[in-house]
Amino acid sequence: MKLTTLNAVFALFLLSFLIYDAALFAQTELTYAWTNFVGQPGGPGNADGTGYAARFYYPQGIALDKSGNAYVTDNANHTIRKVTSAGVVTTVAGKPGLPGNFDGVGSAAQFNTPIGIAIDDAGNIFVADSGNNTIRKVTNDGVVTTLVGMPGQSGSADGTGSAARFNGPSGLALDDAGNLYVADRDNFVIRKVSNSGVVTTFTGTAGSSNSVDGVGTQARFYQIFGIARDKEGNLYAVDSLDPLNLPNSVNATIRKITSDGVVTTLAGSTNSAGSTDGLGSEARFNAPRGIAVDALGNVYVGDYGNHTIRKITGAGLVTTVAGSAGVAGVDDGAGSAARFNRPYGIAVDGSGNLYVTDRLNDTIRTITNDGVVKTLAGSPPHGGFTDGSGNVARFNSPLDVKLSAEGNLYVADTDNELIRKVSQNGEVTTLAGKRGVIGPIDGVGNKATFNKPSQVAVDASGNVYVADSFSHSIRKITPDGVVATFAGSWSRIGSTDGSSSDATFTNPSGIAADSVGNLFVSDINNYTIRKISTDGLVTTLAGTPNRIGGVDGAGPAARFRSPQGLAVDTSGSIYVADTLNNSIRKVTSDGVVSSLAGRPAPDSAGFADAAGTNAHFKRPTGVAVDATGNVYVADTLNNLIRKITKDGVVTTVGGQAGIAGSADGIGSAAQFSSPSGIAVDSQGNLYVADSLNNRVAKGTPLLQTPVLPALTLRRSSDTIVISWSSAATGFDLQQSANLASSSNWAPSSYIVMDDGTNRSIKISLVSNSVFFRLRGN
DSSP: OOOOHHHHHHHHHHHHHHHHHHHHHOOOEEEEEEEEEEEOOOSSOOBOEEGGGOBOSSEEEEEEOTTSOEEEEEGGGTEEEEEOTTOEEEEEESOTTOOOOOOEEGGGOOOSSOOOEEEOTTOOEEEEEGGGTEEEEEOTTOEEEEEESOTTOBOOOOEEGGGOOBSSEEEEEEOTTSOEEEEEGGGTEEEEEOTTSEEEEEESBTTBBOOBOEEGGGOBBSOEEEEEEOTTSOEEEEEEEOTTTOTTOOEEEEEEEOTTOEEEEEEEESSOOOOOOEEGGGOOOSSEEEEEEOTTSOEEEEEGGGTEEEEEOTTOEEEEEESBTTBBOOOOEEGGGOOBSSEEEEEEOTTSOEEEEEGGGTEEEEEOTTOEEEEEEEOOOOOSOBOEEGGGOBOSSEEEEEEOTTSOEEEEEGGGTEEEEEOTTOEEEEEEOOTTOBOOOOEEGGGOOBSOEEEEEEOTTSOEEEEEGGGTEEEEEOTTOEEEEEEEBTTBBSOOOEETTTOOBSSEEEEEEOTTSOEEEEETTTTEEEEEOTTOEEEEEESOTTOBOOOOEEGGGOOBSSEEEEEEOTTSOEEEEEGGGTEEEEEOTTOEEEEEESOOSGGGOSOBOOBGGGOBOSSEEEEEEOTTSOEEEEEGGGTEEEEEOTTOBEEEEESOTTOBOOOOEEGGGOOBSSEEEEEEOTTOOEEEEEGGGTEEEEEEEEEEOOOOOOOEEEEETTEEEEEEETTOOSEEEEEESOSSOGGGOEEOOSOOEEOSSEEEEEEEOOSSOOEEEEEEO
16 A cells, blocks of 8 residues: 555545445444333432422532522532522532542532532632632632642641641631631631631630630530521531430530630530420530521521421520421421421521521422421432332332343342332332341241342242342242242351352342353352352352452452442353442353453542443442343442443443433433442343432433444554544444445454554555445444
């Protein structure tokens, strides 16, 4: 192929023409239309929109501007969100799902679990970026800068700008002069930041925790979660040593700090938690979090552990404004008829209306000054238990879904401690288990109990097998609902091989059946893949008990790191979601382990569509395999559904990396929230246990003409390199000596190289002309 400058140009023209021609011959590829199949989605996610269409992920801090817009620290999304009075939600700054410490404009900036928030009269937003131990500023046009503190460095140093150090800052308040007050939670102090960036300790002593009233550094606090300021210049702080995390250590008080630094206890007790209304120290709180003050000097508290909103008058009288102590829920309503689930941040407008971040409901709620609660934005989780059809049914963190030969789905409804059956038309019934009752009891239907059933398998006879993780056993359910322990024992953990009654497991998490009835189990805390033959003999197929790693090899030489989901193909090979190795592994029927996709290592978490070890996953937990050998993956912490061809090429067929939600749609327009289990039927439909959405989603394959890859030609010395994208599948490279007839085309004789990004061939310059094209295979 000897090219002059002129015929090189002509060759490029021909290549361009032939690329177009190839599209005429290309086979169609599949994309997926995703819809809700059974259950009702809702809960954590990231979506801008109005009202229920918006999604949050653990919203915490909240503040109001002069126009009545609410600004929220969307903690687990690592973003700052704006909510108008009409419930329209937009993202002001931060990159959803990607923690970091970058300054920048809008989505170019990054935060790390932000908590506290305050807004000045000019519309500037101040954020306690807790995971970064910094205070950040966001201008009203979205420019983010670091005001004080050093990202990633904790401490208690006073100083200017980046010389100052904080330790878990969580609450913010502004005074009329623009000075900022910071609840420096894990330093047990309140800090002051001047408008020129000078940090001083206002009250308390860093590193010294207690509950002592006093002046300035003589006072002592425990963990200060929230802080607010009244129009007189007094500060109010939520001082809470958390009984939710430290059951033997309780402090649940509201403290008042004058502008001179005099600290007193307004309400609550230093030695007991509770929900009692009353005056001053007679009142009880339970892990209070957020705090706000209205124009009349009344203090409002998000009583996180009680699921209530409390009011404290200037005289210290505590009453409950909304919610019912100890009762979590999602209901709107008046006063005690309303329900919250861990209300956190709280703000009050000039008319006395309250705005609340309802953290575990992933919503923003409002409370009118006469106590009526409404949901302003966000969609609460719809977990629960209901048999029924379609979105009438309710699940509670379902972790797996498998298909029977008849086309019925079986669901491990993990937090309900149930195994559910879903007919082809979406009718949900309960096969076995007693809702919410934990145990290893065998029996029929609801007389049996489970302990965190994590995955299921179905054999050719319709028997369902359950990896009953916390019972350390494999349970069998007949089609009539009779439950028996098939292998292992709830009373013994270990890694012993042997007969089903002698064998031991340690938190088995994944299970699959082959065509002849053998079972395969991912024994997660033994880091092994176990086999249960049809005669009940348990053996270790791959891995060595208590030996962790990411090594390929035969039998005991292989290493896994918390393997979970399993699937078996028609040849008897097993595919493993090696969760903490962020990879998909293949195990032959005789125990030889290889890595199909992803690089088996704990530090390889991420997202990349590519071939083999160049692809990246983030905590995949579920796998399925179709009749042609394609593997489908529930890529849990990426919130994605991925496809792996037999050659190890990974593509994304549903969701957007790092974006949690529940949207229906085609391909990347769909959203999931921690998808964990997956199944594929004979028609190519995919079913996903979308765990944090408490639903099963369905992906229907659609025919789609693929985007034709571009061939590029580059000359280097006496060699020409022709390349195209590795991600382009379904095409073969062909060559011809002339274009006289379509029959002259034949598969290329040149060696195709693949670096994971591009495929390419190298051609030495010769006298004969050679033409190339890509054609659908």
